[in-house]
Amino acid sequence: MSEQSLETPLFPLYLFKDDFESVYEPSEDTFVLMDAIEKDLMIIKEMDPLICVEVGCGSGAVITSVAKCLDPNKRLYFGTDFNGKALLTTQKCGIVNGIDGCIQLVGTDLTQAIEERLKHSVDLLIFNAPYGPTDPQEVGISDISSAWAGGLNGRQVIDRFLRTVPKLLSHNGFCYLIVIKENNINEIKNIMKSLGFEMTVVLERKTYLEIIIALRFKRLPVIV
Template sequence: MIPTPTTSHLSAADFESVYEPAEDTFILLDALEQDAELLKGSRLVLEIGSGSGCVSAFLGAICGPSSALYLCTDLNPHAARCTALTGQSNSVPLDPVLTDLTSALHPRLEHAVDLLVFNPPYVETDDAEAFDAQEDGVIERAWAGGIGGMRVTNRLLEQVETLLSPRGIFYLVAVPENKPLQIIEDMKARGLHGEITLKRRAGREHLHILRFSRPAESHTAVDDPTP
């Protein structure tokens, strides 16, 4: 079992402006751990919206801290600082980039990303709330997702096929309001195979982890773990 990265170096004040690891974080870590053998050998790892840096530090434990380049993007300068500190505290060389999704990295990452991870703001809100949260830089931008909870996610989905390398894999956190099966169908139209690899209830949320890859890649199917 791979230990959860420590974030004890971050304070309560940090978590007033940076998303604290929670159930959606932990189900994502579990999904990544169950695919650990599949992920080893990744050379370029990219997490969108890295927040505390917990997920990227965990990926470093899977792929090897010196075996890959770990890029972590976030709009929040506090998150970039926290990500860097978490990398240092867990002996993983994380490289935070202050940018909107992947804006500062195109086109250098075209078909270069072996492992792409996104835990987006997926909670369904009205679009005005989601827009204001993103513009104002408040903590709500970590979860306010607009109509269908897809305001930010849809923007990244347009980029995924261009980002993934031939062996690339993309993990996405979603809830039923995001229509996971519709996301899978939409990504199929973009040339990517998708499936739900893990489900878990956490309070009122029914969390899903979606995994996408190019159809030519052969991955072992995961049984539906729905209770």
């Protein structure tokens, strides 16, 4: 494996087949997120992140691949999810892929439980958001549907997350977010600009049903 690539974690079917009845299985959007991070690996390594957080860690595929690539023992890794079964699956993913105990798992809605502890100190913030336009009442149900149910315009969870980024991200940190075209990318850009961040489209991939987009946010330069 190249130093500038992410290793896709192993999910042996005989170990994980029951997990994916209640936990979001690695899918096309998962791999778009991993590919976007891989594309930026050089600048991420130059930034030299100390604290890395994945919101909604689900299967653990992304945070596990990031930890293995960046060195699981030299940085702090956190995975949050309000689906307790997802936290267990992420833990199992770490064990199977040789980084047992390297990811601190936190049961919480988005980042609520860690916002004060990690205020302005997260260098790499990652979220494969529930972006699917759905009935607003479908959002936040504690089962596998929470992985994709995004409410009105697919933005209910995304907009809540965007407001947490300034609280968590360090001065030089990067935030990666997965969205789809229907989420109104220009509006997201304007929201983040008003919060002091610039947005970059890192990767865009058309699938059978949708166009999946990986966004990167970083703080705008401070003009003295």
